[in-house]
Amino acid sequence: MKISRFTEEQIIAAIRSQVSGHKTVELVCRELGISQATFFKWKKQYGGMTVSEAKRLRALESENARLKRLLSERTLELDALQDVLSAAVAC
Numbered sequence: 001m002k003i004s005r006f007t008e009e010q011i012i013a014a015i016r017s018q019v020s021g022h023k024t025v026e027l028v029c030r031e032l033g034i035s036q037a038t039f040f041k042w043k044k045q046y047g048g049m050t051v052s053e054a055k056r057l058r059a060l061e062s063e064n065a066r067l068k069r070l071l072s073e074r075t076l077e078l079d080a081l082q083d084v085l086s087a088a089v090a091c
Contacts, residue, residue, distance in 0.1 A: 006032070008054035011042050019047075 004011075014032060017023045018039075023031075029039050046054055 008046070008058065009051050011046055012049060012051055012054060014039070015043050015046060018043075 006014075010032075014028050018025055018028050025036055025039055029036050032039075049057070
């Protein structure tokens with residue numbers, strides 16, 4: 001996953017400035033140097049969140065990725081052990 005140049009605080013501040021009506025989408029995008037597609041992707045992902053909620057989401061996503069990696073490693077180990085046992089029983 002690509003690392004963003006922007007923090008959650010910056011993203012949420014940009015979304016809030018547009019939602020509150022102070023700035024247009026075009027102006028926010030021009031100031032940040034991003035495309036409108038990126039802005040709307042951020043709005044879909046972070047819209048209505050507070051900064052603490054966004055940080056919690058990021059922490060949960062990283063923990064989920066770590067747990068998935070651990071599960072896949074254990075599954076590979078289990079498959080290897082089953083292959084060894086089936087080869088030993090066949091002899």
